[in-house]
Amino acid sequence: MGDIHIAEERCKGCGLCIDACPRGLISFAEDLNEKGYTYVEFTGDLEQCTGCTLCATACPDQGIEVWNKRGKQTFENTTGLTERMSHYCPGCTHGIIHRITAECLQELGLLDRTVGVAPVGCSVLAYEYFNVDMFEAAHGRAPAVATGAKRARPECIVFTYQGDGDLCSIGGNEILHAANRGEKITVIFVNNAIYGMTGGQMAPTTLPGQRTSTSPDGRDIEATGHPINMAELLATLSTPAYIARGSSHDPQHVLKTKKMIKKAFEHQASGTCFSFVEVLSTCPTNWGLAPQESGDWVRDHMIPQYPLGVIKQPESVS
Secondary structure, X not given: OOEEEEOHHHOOOOOXXXXXXXXXXXXXXXXXOOOOOEEEEEOOOHHHOOOOOHHHHHOOOOOEEEEOOOOOEEEOOOOOEOOOOOOOOOOOOHHHHHHHHHHHHHHOOOHHHEEEEEOOOHHHHHHHOEOOEEEEOOOOOHXXXXXXXXXHOOOOEEEEEEEHHHHHHXXXXXXXXXXXXXXXXXXXXXXXXXXXXXXXXXXXXXXXXXXEXXXXXXXXXXXXXXXXXXXXXXXXXXXXXEEEEEEOOOHHHHHHHHXXXXXXXXXXXXXXXXXXXXXXXXXXXXXXXXXXXXHHHHHHHHHHHOOOEEEEOOXXXX
16 A cells, blocks of 8 residues: 655646556546646545555656655655746646756755756746756757856756757757767757747657648648757767657656666766757647647657667767
């Protein structure tokens, strides 16, 4: 028997925890919370809960804590994030990626010397959520700001948190040269194949045939070219680097992605190399899909275009 606590006031009603629970012990409540969302609640038999933590792993809003059958807390909110509720849409997995990034920094004991860089995009308010010192960068310029911070204070752990429009489009030159110089920074690259904040326009990562507000008939590769696989592009550079791609569409992949992010920060802490982790993410609002359907869309459409795994690592690292 396990035990879970669901913070009703933090729930946005995305239902990702309902899908994640292998025993169907969570369901939507009949009421709304104070923010107007239909929140979730534990409705099953407590004896059936194993304390697996998959529900908490799937929650984008730090709304679930878990205890195992011995009464030991096995999933608690990270101190790497503030208690402020995020502005992200229900079901958006930015919140999950924030959490696992913060968890890695906490577990590695790096929070007190970490500096983050938030650029323009859906993550423009990341400085409100990460419990570390933060810079706000102009659109696409986070790698340049991070370069300055790291060179001025090399003892600091410096990371950027960037979306696909920010990093691949206006910031394409910045990330290319930061990687080529081998700057000892860590880049968390969130790819949801669309411009999220500004209205759902086509991005450099939009899939062939994918409909957006600026490609209502689907992306035409004859007119706009193919999507940019940024991780593979950076991996062609001769400079040593750790480059990996994970996904946030279900708890199992979230846990694998967390390992990649932790490895990226370990490389920076040891001064090994530039590190880059791309994370496939959902955009339920601009995709016009429910949160659960969005996860399926990542699995069925994005992963074939953007294969998961470690793409490059320093030769001396096994």
